Amino acid sequence: MQTGSKLRKRFVAAAVFTAVLTLAPMRAHAVSKEIVELQTQVQQLLDMVQRMQSTLDTRFGVLQHLVEQTADNANRMTATVNALQQKINSQDEAISGKVDTASGQVQSLNDSVDELKSRIAKLDKSIQDLQAQLQNVQSGAPPAGAAPGPESGNPPGNAGGPPIANGGAATGPTPPLRETFQAGLRDYNAAKYSVATGEFQDVVHYYPMDDLAGSAQFYLGEIAYRQQNFPEAVKAYNAVLEGFSGNSKAPAAQLHKGLALLQLNKKDAAVHELRLLIQRHPQTPEAAQARSKLNAMGVKVTATSAKSE
DSSP states (O other): OHHHHHHHHHHHHHHHHHHHHHHSOOOGGGOOHHHHHHHHHHHHHHHHHHHHHHHHHHHHHHHHHHHHHHHHHHHHHHHHHHHHHHHHHHHHHHHHHHHHHHHHHHHHHHHHHHHHHHHHHHHHHHHHHHHHHHHHHHHTSOOTTOOOOTTSSSOGGGTTSOOOBTTTBOOOOOOOHHHHHHHHHHHHHTTOHHHHHHHHHHHHHHOTTSHHHHHHHHHHHHHHHHTTOHHHHHHHHHHHHHHOTTSTTHHHHHHHHHHHHHHTTOHHHHHHHHHHHHHHOTTSHHHHHHHHHHHHTTOOOOHHHHHHO
């Protein structure tokens, strides 16, 4: 750029000088050789300036084109990044929904397994009772389950029923275990929470030692959680973890207890429960959800930290 400026100045000076020489009165024979050479140099300078101007215009055009290309590439890159971010967010939402669906399916499968176990146990008991009755019939003794005498706690008309209290007034009939639990599960899935609560409470009340009582206690916690009664949900989950630690619902109870504690703004207690879940049941889907939740909260989960709980 500085060279072009100098050349332009020299060109202007030469042009002025040439004009002066041209306008000055001169004789035809006074044109000297030096003036001709000077005019030739001026013409050369003009040609150089024109070529330099053309070169600068060309390079400026190329530079402007490159800048426009760079801006276009940056805009396309920004649009691509935004589209990729939206796709990632959509995939995260889809995966989260699939995890929730899979969790519900696993729970339903566990319920079916629990029901099958209960039916097998009842079938085994029926077979044992039948065998005992056959043996008593063959030996001539009264069959097992016959009406007891006055020395038993139940009168002859109350054989096998619930004990009579309050001065001989019999309590209501005991509801069947499996049918009551399945009815509660159907009402729970239909969002009839008040009806399901009564049915699950019957299972817990009349069959407190049965494994289905632990599952019923878990669903009582689920009902409380869905109704946003998080303190009551934590109590129900604690009942599962303390009284039915071997129940198939124990991992889900501990996971949902941690989530309920988060809803109650008890972050430290929630982190403790989620880490404890990973330690106790590391290969379960609930443990995977606990790891994802802790990572989302910025809490690192390692084997050492899990064992330290």
